[in-house]
Amino acid sequence: MSDTPKSFLELDDAPVKIQPNANVFTPVSSFQPREGATAKQDSNGTWFNAIGLQSSEAHRHVAKQWQAQCSPLAELMESVNKIASTKRDIVLPETDVRLKDSTHLTDGTVLGKKGMESLRLFTDIPSSMVSYLEEYGYQDQLTTFVNDDLDRRHIDWTSNGKEPRNFRVRLRENEAGDEYVRAIVSERYGVIDNQDALEMIINALPSDISDVLASHINHDGDDMFGNALIPDYMKSSPDSDYGVGISFRNSEVRNSTFKVSPFLFRAICLNGMIWGRSNSEISVNQKHMGKIDRKQLQEVVRLAIITALEEGNNMLTLLDYSKQVKVHNPLAVIAELSRSRKVNFTIEQGKAWHKGYIDSLQEAKGDLHDKSAFGIVNGLTRSAQNYSGSTREHMETVASEILAPSIDADLQAISKKWGRINANADSLPSNTVQQYAYVAV
Secondary structure, eight states, X not given: XXXXXXXXXXXXXXXXXXXXXXXXXXXXXXXOOOTTOXXXXXXXXXXEOTTSOBOOSTTTTBOHHHHTTSXXXXXXXXXXHHHHXXXXXXXXXXXXXXXXXXXXXXXXOEEOHHHHHHHHTTSSOOHHHHHHHHHTTOHHHHHHHHHHHXXXXXXXXXTTTOOOOEEEEEEEEOTTSOEEEEEEEETTOOOOOHHHHHHHHHHHSSSOOXXXXXXXXXXXXXXXXXXXXXXXXXXXXXXXXXXXXXXXXXXXXXXXXXXXXXXXXXXXXXXXXXXXXXEESSOEEEOXXXXXXXXHHHHHHHHHHHHHHTOTTOOOOOOOOGGGOBOSOHHHXXXXXXXXXXXXXXXXXXXXXXXXXXXXXXXXXXXXXXXXXXXXXXXXXXXXXXXXXXHHHHHHHHHHHHHOSSTTOOHHHHHHHHHHHHHHHHTSOHHHHHTTOOOOO
């Protein structure tokens, strides 16, 4: 969590029996502030969220210190629009797009790494082969292989009497003002650029966006993802115990779809960790393919966001007994979970997880978390703070998913889940387990 003990979540021993509306918000296992906790004002009019951290009237559920690390959504939009002014697309016959060398097209245009990767996807050359040829200085051979595969693709297509195809070449300027290719896509690519995606989200909100906060933003000009934290007064029930957020992502270079996922949350702590989160099933996942009906897409985005703002009784409840659920060997459990198909962490991430677990034991009440499911999950959320972008997002998602089998799980169900994890961890060879051990330098 954080170096400040006050930010730690206190979990109940007693269940809270409030059922979410499963038709709207998909249950997501997560932590829950203690029973009866809610955002409230003190006698001086200062707001505090459900985990006792100072917040504000506009964002009652978001720690004020985290708000200070966010930026207005309007500023993000301004930044995205500024970068967009340095971009352009050109449509070329497929036969005109070939390599002069591994970093340039035949017309001399610089080919960025993402541009090279997007071009490779039109060949049968594996990415590992490209990496090998580049690493060992076989750039000339790489150029020949890519061009030969592109020629073969064109011949196979036209030999069947089909009309020649085009490529859309996506260009942008770097900081020095030099233009380069950031992506090469097919003529069927459906363009939804980052400014289009943000504009749709902003247009779906019911009023001025000056108080909407951009949180956990990662935007490199091509790929963008993050959260928009909606002020409480935009909700149909401003006094609800739940805040509303909009998770969004988009890629202009084939790395992801345009996705919007509204969510409810109980509180956000000092380092931005979201507690008590439930995602809406009414979400948007638009592929960049074919002709896209912008008007229809805007309406789907509006529906998804309005659903979140009208959350009513769609409240997340998680029966959290994780401090009572013991683990036999924390390192082995971390190794087992890191290696599982669903988690699929690197060894580096597993070591970071183990370090986060060790560090969390130094927290106030850390001894209570030793060898417990809570301690394992708490260590993961702590280690995730050292990462950014999609890696951090994946680590934090895993933290919420491994805690309990379902949103309404009881102690027996959670214990059964972690019992299986313990059993699998106990069977791991010791040399495998030790690969994930953090060793202080």
